[in-house]
Amino acid sequence: MPPTNYRPMWTELGLDLAKHDALLGVLGKVYRDYFLSQTGRPAGMDYFNFVISEVHGLRIKELMDARKAGRKVIGSFCLYVPEELILAVDGISVGLCSGADFGTEQAERYLPRNTCALIKSFFGFTLEKVCPFIAACDMIVGENTCDGKKKAYETFNTLIPQLYIMDLPQMKSDAGRALLSAEYLRFMRDLEKLSGRTITAESLGKAIDTVNKKRAALHRLAALRKADPAPISGLDALLINQVAFYDEPVRFTASVNALCDELEKRVVAGQGVAAKGTPRILISGCPMAVPNWKLPMIVERSGAVIVGEESCVGERGTQNLTDTRGAMVEALLDNVVDRYFKIDCAVFTPNTLRLDHVRKMTWDYKADGVLHYCLQFCTPYQMEAIPMERALEGEHVPVLRIDTDYSQEDVEQIRTRVEAFVERLKDGA
Amino acid sequence: MRAAGIDIGSRTVKVAVVEQGRLAAHRIAYNSHDPIEVCRGLLDGLAYDALFATGYGRHLFKQYWPCTVVTEIKAVAVGSRFFAPAARAVLDVGGQDTKAVALDPRGGVAKFEMNDKCAAGTGRFLEIMATALSYSMEDFADAALQASAEQKVSPMCTVFAESEVISLVARGLPRDGLAAGLHRTVAQRVASMLRRVPLEGDVVFCGGVALNACLRRLIEQELGLRLVVPEQPQLVAAVGGALLAAGSCATGLLLNPTGSE
Numbered sequence: 001m002p003p004t005n006y007r008p009m010w011t012e013l014g015l016d017l018a019k020h021d022a023l024l025g026v027l028g029k030v031y032r033d034y035f036l037s038q039t040g041r042p043a044g045m046d047y048f049n050f051v052i053s054e055v056h057g058l059r060i061k062e063l064m065d066a067r068k069a070g071r072k073v074i075g076s077f078c079l080y081v082p083e084e085l086i087l088a089v090d091g092i093s094v095g096l097c098s099g100a101d102f103g104t105e106q107a108e109r110y111l112p113r114n115t116c117a118l119i120k121s122f123f124g125f126t127l128e129k130v131c132p133f134i135a136a137c138d139m140i141v142g143e144n145t146c147d148g149k150k151k152a153y154e155t156f157n158t159l160i161p162q163l164y165i166m167d168l169p170q171m172k173s174d175a176g177r178a179l180l181s182a183e184y185l186r187f188m189r190d191l192e193k194l195s196g197r198t199i200t201a202e203s204l205g206k207a208i209d210t211v212n213k214k215r216a217a218l219h220r221l222a223a224l225r226k227a228d229p230a231p232i233s234g235l236d237a238l239l240i241n242q243v244a245f246y247d248e249p250v251r252f253t254a255s256v257n258a259l260c261d262e263l264e265k266r267v268v269a270g271q272g273v274a275a276k277g278t279p280r281i282l283i284s285g286c287p288m289a290v291p292n293w294k295l296p297m298i299v300e301r302s303g304a305v306i307v308g309e310e311s312c313v314g315e316r317g318t319q320n321l322t323d324t325r326g327a328m329v330e331a332l333l334d335n336v337v338d339r340y341f342k343i344d345c346a347v348f349t350p351n352t353l354r355l356d357h358v359r360k361m362t363w364d365y366k367a368d369g370v371l372h373y374c375l376q377f378c379t380p381y382q383m384e385a386i387p388m389e390r391a392l393e394g395e396h397v398p399v400l401r402i403d404t405d406y407s408q409e410d411v412e413q414i415r416t417r418v419e420a421f422v423e424r425l426k427d428g429a
Numbered sequence: 430m431r432a433a434g435i436d437i438g439s440r441t442v443k444v445a446v447v448e449q450g451r452l453a454a455h456r457i458a459y460n461s462h463d464p465i466e467v468c469r470g471l472l473d474g475l476a477y478d479a480l481f482a483t484g485y486g487r488h489l490f491k492q493y494w495p496c497t498v499v500t501e502i503k504a505v506a507v508g509s510r511f512f513a514p515a516a517r518a519v520l521d522v523g524g525q526d527t528k529a530v531a532l533d534p535r536g537g538v539a540k541f542e543m544n545d546k547c548a549a550g551t552g553r554f555l556e557i558m559a560t561a562l563s564y565s566m567e568d569f570a571d572a573a574l575q576a577s578a579e580q581k582v583s584p585m586c587t588v589f590a591e592s593e594v595i596s597l598v599a600r601g602l603p604r605d606g607l608a609a610g611l612h613r614t615v616a617q618r619v620a621s622m623l624r625r626v627p628l629e630g631d632v633v634f635c636g637g638v639a640l641n642a643c644l645r646r647l648i649e650q651e652l653g654l655r656l657v658v659p660e661q662p663q664l665v666a667a668v669g670g671a672l673l674a675a676g677s678c679a680t681g682l683l684l685n686p687t688g689s690e
Contacts, residue, residue, distance in 0.1 A: 393540070403545065410546045412485060413526075417543055420502035427503075427537045 006057045009064060013135035020130045023102060024056060027291055034297045038233055040273045042266070044259030045236055051243050055290070059246065060132045066092055067138070072195045075137035077122065078145055079317045079343055080168055080180075082336050085188050087207035087249070089195040094133050095245025096122060096140070099289030101406035103128035110155050116377045117405040118289065119152045126159055133246065134160065139194060141187075143168050145347045146380055164190065170347055181337045188333065204332045208322045214249045217256035218318045224263045225307045226365050229272020230280070231263040234306020235296045241313045242290045272305075279304040279425040282367035284358050285385070286375045287312035292406060295373055295414065302419045303426075307365040310358050311373075316344060319357070346380035355388055362397055368425045369398035371418070376405050398424055433477035434670020435468060435496075436504065437486030440524030440552060441637060442467050445667035446477055447675050452511075455664055460486075465493055479677060481670035485525070499673055501666050502530055502541050508669025509633040510536045512659035517630030520623050520648070520656070521665070522638035524552045527619055531626035540626045548587040550618035552638045557587055558611045561594050562604045566641075573608035573643040580606035582614055590614070609643070616647035623652065633657045635665035 010017060031052055035041075051059070063073050072091040074081075077098065086093040101117065103124025110123055125131035134140065143166040144150035157163045167183050169176030192198055221240060224231055240259075244252060266272065281304045283296070288311060296306055310316055320342050323335040344354040362370060370392055374381045382403065389399040400421040404410055431453060436443040438460065446454040456471050464486045472494075480496040483504040491498050501521065505528065509516040519530040526543060527550050533539040548554050559569035580602055582593060590611070597607055623632070632654060634645060639662035649656055659665060 413543070413546055416485070416500050416502070416526075417541075420500040420538065420541060423500060423503045424538045424541075 004057060004061075006061065009061060010056075010132060013060070013132050014129060015132060015135065016129040019128050020056070023100075023130045027055075027100075028053075030291060030293070034293050035235060035239065038235065038273070038300075040271075041236060042232060042259055042262050044255070044262045047255040047259075048236070048239055048243055051247055052239070055246075056132050060136055062248065063092060063094070063133075063136045067136070072138040072191075073136055074191070075133060075140040076143075077141070077149065078143045079312050079345070080143055080145070080340055081141045081166065082184060082187070082340055083249075084204065084207040084211050084322065084336050085184065085191055085199070085333075087210055088188075088199045088204040089191045089197045090203075091191065091195060092248075094137065095289075096131070096133055096137075097242070097245070097290040098122040098125065099292035099406065100125075101408075102130065110159075111152060114377050115152070116148055116375045117407075118287070118375060118378075119148050121289075121406065123152070123156065123159075126156070137162060139164050141166055145345065146378070148377065148379075168347070169341075170349060172341070172348060177337065177341050180341055181334070184333060184337055184340075199329055201327060201329050201332060204329055204336075205324060205326075208324055208332060208336070210249050210253075212321045212324065214244065214253045214256075215318045215321055217253045217260065218244060220260045221256055221263070222308065222315060222318070222365075224260060224267060227267040227272070228280070228366065229270065229274055229276045229278065230305045230307055231266040231272055232259075233273045233300055234281075234283070234309070235293060235300055237306070238288060238293070238296055238309060238313065241309065241318070242288070244318075245313070274300075274305040279368045279422050280307045280366055281305070281422075281425075282308045282310065282358070282362055282365060282370045283314070283373055284310035284361075284370055284388070285373035286378050286381050288373070289313060294406075294408070294411065295371070295402065295404065295418075298411065298415050298418050299371065299422075302415065302422050304418075304422045307367055308361050310354075310361050312345070315357070315361065316354075346384045351384065354384065355391055358388065358392070359395075359397075362392070367397075368428075369400065369421060371421070372399060372401045374401070374403045376403050398428065430479075430675065431477045432671045432675035433475065433480045434504065434508075434667045434672070434674060435472070435480065435482050435484075435490065436501070436664075436667040436670060437464055437468060437482065437484035437490055438523050438637075438666075439485055439526075441663065442471055442484075442486075443664050443667040444471050444475065445664050445671045446475065447668065447671040452664075452668060455661070455667065457663065464489065468494070477674075479674040481674040481677075483666050483670045497674070497677065499670060501526070502528055502543070503538055504666040504669035504673070505635060506530050506532055506536060506538045506669065507672050508665035508667070509635060509659075511668050511672060512635075512665065513631050513633050513657045515631045516633045516657065518623065518626060518628050518632045519665075520619060520632060520634045520639075521636040522550075522552060522615075522619055522634075522644075523636040527551050527622060527636075529619075529623040529626050531628070542622050542625045544622070549590070550615055550622070552636070554587050554590070554615060555611070555638065555641065555644075557591055558594060558608075561591050562598070562608060564604075564608065569608055570612070570641045570643040572605040573612045574646070576603075576605035576609040578603075578606045579609040579613060582607065582610040612641075612643045612647055616644055616651050620648055620651035623648075628652075628654075631657050633659065633665070635659060635662040637663040639663070 098121035106127040107123035142153035
């Protein structure tokens with residue numbers, strides 16, 4: 001069967017086809033080099049290979065078909081944007097990735113150079129007209145988490161027509177919770193207006209159930225990684241967490257569960273992607289959006305295996321299910337607020353839950369060390385990195401801090417550090 | 430049994446051969462655009478039974494020679510104990526990298542810090558500044574040591590510091606004072622990196638920049654402690670590699686028959 005021609009669709013979405021071809025060319029090459037070259041991959045990864053190969057193709061076609069059928073597509077950049085509310089108006093939630101160094105020169109016409117790579121990336125993708133997701137969204141939700149994003153949206157608003165801003169609390173206080181609750185109610189009302197649908201206890205209950213099942217499947221995947229040898233690579237597990245942001249949730253859930261069935265057999269058989277006793281590393285810090293695979297690639301080619309991600313694209317995003325009890329919309333919305341208010345993002349002060357979570361994950365996944373990863377100029381996570389390193393090292397958990405961006409020029413310097421860290425873990429074992 | 434270590438650094442390549450716990454041979458050459466050719470020349474006619482490679486060129490080297498690779502960080506940790514058996518920390522300032530390594534009581538790496546992709550606080554910074562002031566490296570350090578006054582230079586990136594130096598020269602300031610001020614910025618930068626790892630016991634200063642007597646004195650002032658500088662500080666990583674090669678031979682992990690000539 002010849003590959004589907006998506007060019008008319010991309011043209012319709014206003015993409016710059018030449019630049020878009022270049023982007024897909026690089027993405028395909030990196031994917032082959034980083035992912036397909038791995039040995040001992042589970043067969044269940046075939047689905048995710050397919051999803052990535054169709055990331056700007058079939059998935060976009062699905063979004064466009066859904067729009068033609070009257071459904072709305074909502075894009076977001078942050079975990080705090082509740083997928084449940086979007087699904088409750090029969091909308092489609094897509095996490096916008098912003099994980100590649102593309103169009104940085106264009107972005108720097110609008111942003112200070114010392115802005116984090118994630119913000120530069122979504123500007124670059126928009127300005128270079130290479131992201132079909134942004135183009136396919138009826139609404140894009142920005143949120144005032146960090147100062148960089150908060151202020152960048154003021155400019156971003158002049159570049160795209162459909163930006164919506166959500167105000168988020170910064171303290172886990174009663175006032176903070178009240179703000180989140182009010183903002184989710186406002187978001188719910190605005191989604192209802194956009195879609196022409198009313199959220200009912202039934203539609204919200206069903207949406208909560210769908211998202212809970214997706215998160216439960218990801219919890220199951222995470223739990224299987226406690227095994228030594230690890231049944232799946234950190235790169236593949238990260239990929240699945242990345243795909244969770246934009247794939248159709250029910251199909252995604254079934255695919256993760258099918259993969260987990262296979263991984264359970266591997267665990268019973270003592271089969272893994274690396275030998276038993278391979279140093280195990282927990283990643284903690286900033287999100288790794290598609291296709292930001294640089295650091296996990298370096299780690300897993302340096303003789304270690306990644307067993308967990310304390311990250312927005314990982315367990316910070318998936319931990320905690322939403323309570324399904326409640327007969328009224330208000331009660332269910334309250335449950336949604338409760339669930340999201342627990343997210344331990346570094347924009348909160350204080351944010352002591354995050355260190356507790358890293359400690360717990362280190363223990364649960366039997367990690368030998370923690371690799372704290374920051375995007376340069378991400379003040380909240382960079383600020384938390386130092387006390388976290390001090391606390392964990394004080395408890396004899398080795399920590400390596402890496403600050404980087406999406407460029408490839410520091411790969412060798414990072415490799416030296418990661419290799420030395422793995423040597424330290426091996427010698428200390 | 431002769432065990433060798435090769436350290437392929439950004440500025441120089443070093444080889445050390447250890448035999449019965451003694452440094453039996455060593456060679457040093459400037460690196461070039463063709464590091465493999467430099468390595469070939471350096472290893473020519475050198476007999477050894479096992480080989481470890483370290484330095485930024487280690488992975489490239491491994492594609493051409495049978496060897497085991499090890500990071501510079503572990504290599505300097507092991508090598509520093511050869512020169513200073515009581516060492517508990519190592520400061521390694523090389524051509525493009527600066528590393529601070531804390532050692533556990535057994536000599537293992539307990540913690541390390543390394544500069545980001547930035548030349549400030551490295552040997553390359555000093556080279557560029559020496560050139561900007563028309564000094565050779567030796568004269569640059571001597572002038573800084575003997576300067577009557579120290580001209581403050583902002584501790585900035587290499588490019589900015591160079592333009593600042595050029596403008597200060599244009600204002601007629603004595604260059605020996607500038608040389609002293611530039612050494613001070615490097616000393617402060619590497620001292621602050623060293624303070625980020627636990628410091629106790631002997632601190633070894635190694636890498637090519639450890640040959641610079643002025644920098645050594647200033648770092649000692651900044652930290653308030655004496656540094657142990659091996660006689661040939663640039664060899665420490667190569668010696669560490671050789672000792673690791675010897676250890677692997679002793680435990681039968683790696684025998685390299687093709688390495689002997």
